[in-house]
Amino acid sequence: xxxxxxxxxxxxxxxxxxxxxxxxxxxxxxxxxxxxxxxxxxxxxxxxxxxxxxxxxxxxxxxxxxxxxxxxxxxxxxxxxxxxxxxxxxxxxxxxxxxxxxxxxxxxxxxxxxxxxxxxxxxxxxxxxxxxxxxxxxxxxxxxxxxxxxxxxxxxxxxxxxxxxxxxxxxxxxxxxxxxxxxxxxxxxxxxxxxxxxxxxxxxxxxxxxxxxxxxxxxxxxxxxxxxxxxxxxxxxxxxxxxxxxxxxxxxxxxxxxxxxxxxxxxxxxxxxxxxxxxxxxxxxxxxxxxxxxxxxxxxxxxxxxxxxxxxxxxxxxxxxxxxxxxxxxxxxxxxxxxxxxxxxxxxxxxxxxxxxxxxxxxxxxxxxxxxxxxxxxxxxxx
Amino acid sequence: xxxxxxxxxxxxxxxxxxxxxxxxxxxxxxxxxxxxxxxxxxxxxxxxxxxxxxxxxxxxxxxxxxxxxxxxxxxxxxxxxxxxxxxxxxxxxxxxxxxxxxxxxxxxxxxxxxxxxxxxxxxxxxxxxxxxxxxxxxxxxxxxxxxxxxxxxxxxxxxxxxxxxxxxxxxxxxxxxxxxxxxxxxxxxxxxxxxxxxxxxxxxxxxxxxxxxxxxxxxxxxxxxxxxxxxxxxxxxxxxxxxxxxxxxxxxxxxxxxxxxxxxxxxxxxxxxxxxxxxxxxxxxxxxxxxxxxxxxxxxxxxxxxxxxxxxxxxxxxxxxxxxxxxxxxxxxxxxxxxxxxxxxxxxxxxxxxxxxxxxxxxxxxxxxxxxxxxxxxxxxxx
Numbered sequence: 001x002x003x004x005x006x007x008x009x010x011x012x013x014x015x016x017x018x019x020x021x022x023x024x025x026x027x028x029x030x031x032x033x034x035x036x037x038x039x040x041x042x043x044x045x046x047x048x049x050x051x052x053x054x055x056x057x058x059x060x061x062x063x064x065x066x067x068x069x070x071x072x073x074x075x076x077x078x079x080x081x082x083x084x085x086x087x088x089x090x091x092x093x094x095x096x097x098x099x100x101x102x103x104x105x106x107x108x109x110x111x112x113x114x115x116x117x118x119x120x121x122x123x124x125x126x127x128x129x130x131x132x133x134x135x136x137x138x139x140x141x142x143x144x145x146x147x148x149x150x151x152x153x154x155x156x157x158x159x160x161x162x163x164x165x166x167x168x169x170x171x172x173x174x175x176x177x178x179x180x181x182x183x184x185x186x187x188x189x190x191x192x193x194x195x196x197x198x199x200x201x202x203x204x205x206x207x208x209x210x211x212x213x214x215x216x217x218x219x220x221x222x223x224x225x226x227x228x229x230x231x232x233x234x235x236x237x238x239x240x241x242x243x244x245x246x247x248x249x250x251x252x253x254x255x256x257x258x259x260x261x262x263x264x265x266x267x268x269x270x271x272x273x274x275x276x277x278x279x280x281x282x283x284x285x286x287x288x289x290x291x292x293x294x295x296x297x298x299x300x301x302x303x304x305x306x307x308x309x310x311x312x313x314x315x316x317x318x319x320x321x322x323x324x325x326x327x328x329x330x331x332x333x334x335x336x337x338x339x340x341x342x343x344x345x346x347x348x349x350x351x352x353x354x355x356x357x358x359x360x361x362x363x364x365x366x367x368x369x370x371x372x373x374x375x376x377x378x379x380x381x382x383x
Numbered sequence: 384x385x386x387x388x389x390x391x392x393x394x395x396x397x398x399x400x401x402x403x404x405x406x407x408x409x410x411x412x413x414x415x416x417x418x419x420x421x422x423x424x425x426x427x428x429x430x431x432x433x434x435x436x437x438x439x440x441x442x443x444x445x446x447x448x449x450x451x452x453x454x455x456x457x458x459x460x461x462x463x464x465x466x467x468x469x470x471x472x473x474x475x476x477x478x479x480x481x482x483x484x485x486x487x488x489x490x491x492x493x494x495x496x497x498x499x500x501x502x503x504x505x506x507x508x509x510x511x512x513x514x515x516x517x518x519x520x521x522x523x524x525x526x527x528x529x530x531x532x533x534x535x536x537x538x539x540x541x542x543x544x545x546x547x548x549x550x551x552x553x554x555x556x557x558x559x560x561x562x563x564x565x566x567x568x569x570x571x572x573x574x575x576x577x578x579x580x581x582x583x584x585x586x587x588x589x590x591x592x593x594x595x596x597x598x599x600x601x602x603x604x605x606x607x608x609x610x611x612x613x614x615x616x617x618x619x620x621x622x623x624x625x626x627x628x629x630x631x632x633x634x635x636x637x638x639x640x641x642x643x644x645x646x647x648x649x650x651x652x653x654x655x656x657x658x659x660x661x662x663x664x665x666x667x668x669x670x671x672x673x674x675x676x677x678x679x680x681x682x683x684x685x686x687x688x689x690x691x692x693x694x695x696x697x698x699x700x701x702x703x704x705x706x707x708x709x710x711x712x713x714x715x716x717x718x719x720x721x722x723x724x725x726x727x728x729x730x731x732x733x734x735x736x737x738x739x740x741x742x743x744x745x746x747x748x749x750x751x752x753x754x755x756x757x758x759x760x761x762x763x764x765x766x
Contacts, residue, residue, distance in 0.1 A: 047693025047701045047717075077689055079718035112686025113719045215673045215687075216694050289672070289753075290598045290761050297762025303495025304598075306460055310430025311599050318430045334430075335462035336496045370672075370762075372755050378673050379680025379753075 002137025008227025013143030016124025018072030062192025260373030385520025391610025396526030399507025401455030445575025643756030
């Protein structure tokens with residue numbers, strides 16, 4: 001149930017001294033082959049951190065042999081010095097493994113504008129290399145936590161092959177990836193082009209549908225490594241389906257651990273003219289602070305849902321919208337229907353269903369409520 | 384210092400029994416002429432309340448003789464019954480004044496999906512008609528308050544003419560108008576076409592630049608009435624300038640009274656390629672819950688500013704952005720500059736200055752911080 005569950009991988013998580021708490025803060029995941037195919041996706045934010053700028057070059061040839069990740073500092077907007085730090089970390093990983101630095105993905109998370117001490121990082125790499133183990137996945141998952149309350153890991157079994165994964169993220173979860181570092185591993189035999197196709201299909205309906213607080217990070221990275229160690233080549237649909245399951249599982253773990261959230265909200269938009277319009281409508285509701293504060297207050301405030309829908313360009317008749325919360329249709333044809341006070345919002349899971357009556361497409365967006373704890377955590381903690 | 388400060392207007396504010404508190408909840412503003420020229424702008428939300436649907440028809444010929452406004456219920460998504468209520472209110476105002484209902488603008492604010500009792504409203508109109516007075520402006524301003532903590536009024540003097548105004552709004556302030564009802568009056572002699580041009584110019588740089596919480600209301604209405612009672616015809620630039628001053632003054636009063644806010648944040652984007660791009664960048668920062676929570680925590684978190692800028696399509700070099708907070712340049716060329724802890728965020732007023740270095744255009748957006756009180760007020764109060 002970790003990145004080392006599939007065959008052909010070792011990992012470790014160690015204390016490099018970057019976190020003031022003294023907790024584990026540096027992780028290393030190594031693909032021991034025989035194949036080194038990979039695929040990656042990165043944040044759509046134009047302001048990218050140094051590790052992202054580096055790793056975008058690394059992944060271009062489809063070959064990745066190791067991923068090194070640190071928490072305790074995002075290495076974002078730290079200038080040329082910061083980029084050199086990323087480069088030096090990749091070089092140290094490469095020399096310890098006898099590979100090229102251009103095959104080493106680097107990920108960092110933590111405060112923007114904070115440059116980590118390079119010597120601490122390099123000593124951490126040495127320690128992580130020494131600690132590499134076929135059972136090291138859980139240690140690696142622990143080392144990438146920031147405000148996460150739990151480590152996020154996954155394992156999905158195929159027929160003689162499997163997919164493992166770990167993720168870090170707890171807020172700033174919004175579209176085109178969250179503040180989120182994800183490493184996925186598989187021992188299936190899959191070439192880089194197919195990995196890329198499968199990864200884009202899987203992230204499109206999992207991580208890309210998370211919209212915790214509308215804020216997009218500078219450091220997001222998802223890297224998928226295939227060792228081929230099982231010797232088995234699954235069909236691309238089978239592999240994509242398993243990968244989608246792994247990504248969705250991790251995405252829902254991220255959602256459930258969002259900073260300060262009291263509710264996980266699943267917004268499903270039905271009968272849209274296009275899937276993009278369904279997504280636009282879902283995101284508009286997921287971005288409404290007024291609606292999200294109402295959910296925190298256990299108030300089935302469908303008026304705030306309609307007010308959000310009305311800000312979009314999607315096709316619909318403003319006089320003929322239906323809205324349900326937790327299965328209760330509180331609004332039919334844009335007029336009050338069931339009594340909102342009959343909607344039980346005491347549990348963590350909330351569903352919002354919107355019927356646009358404009359077509360046959362649908363989409364689901366996941367978000368959280370807006371709570372006192374969110375404000376507290378994000379006003380007291382710099383990230 | 385009210386809508387009745389200019390000559391030719393009477394107003395009143397009475398208790399119609401719509402608010403459970405027993406406070407004033409119905410206002411009437413009447414233009415006694417000799418001219419009845421007007422201009423109006425409405426919410427850009429496609430989900431519009433019944434009073435907006437009605438009033439959009441009323442204003443088409445440029446003639447408005449009265450505005451009736453109620454708090455205690457938005458009359459939005461209340462179905463055909465709700466539209467008939469709006470129509471009945473306009474008819475009652477018209478018959479009491481001996482004018483046509485098609486010259487009566489109706490505005491409502493309060494909970495979406497709540498239909499006010501029609502008889503209460505009509506009795507309120509009768510009481511408001513009886514109470515009409517040339518000194519009634521302050522009563523009218525009080526009657527349109529919802530979560531507002533203070534009444535908002537303005538008076539700007541021209542050369543022998545003046546502009547008066549009142550506004551209601553305290554949150555849900557976002558672009559293309561906030562949850563905001565505004566009535567502006569003038570005794571200048573200005574035709575409907577010029578009023579329209581002046582009003583669009585004034586709102587574009589005032590109400591449209593407010594982005595308190597990114598949420599757009601269903602009921603926003605700004606109506607400008609010109610009585611011509613001064614007999615003086617100002618130049619259009621002079622009138623536009625005074626009107627812009629009146630609108631900006633009211634907009635800043637709305638900002639200062641935003642629900643639960645601790646800080647008023649002025650975001651100025653410099654050296655953008657176009658004014659629209661400056662606005663896009665300013666709004667992206669104004670919409671960042673992470674940044675707004677940081678301001679509440681008195682944390683000069685410029686990393687969250689850069690992360691927001693990076694989500695836009697504006698022209699800039701991600702490696703060459705400057706950011707100042709309260710005049711302290713905490714980020715130069717996308718690297719750390721002055722120590723963020725030297726920025727004093729203890730006062731209510733916060734400035735953020737962003738230099739895109741991509742052109743010569745600029746724009747300013749006003750927003751608020753994200754506070755515990757915002758979450759409390761919007762989770763405990765249905766609107």
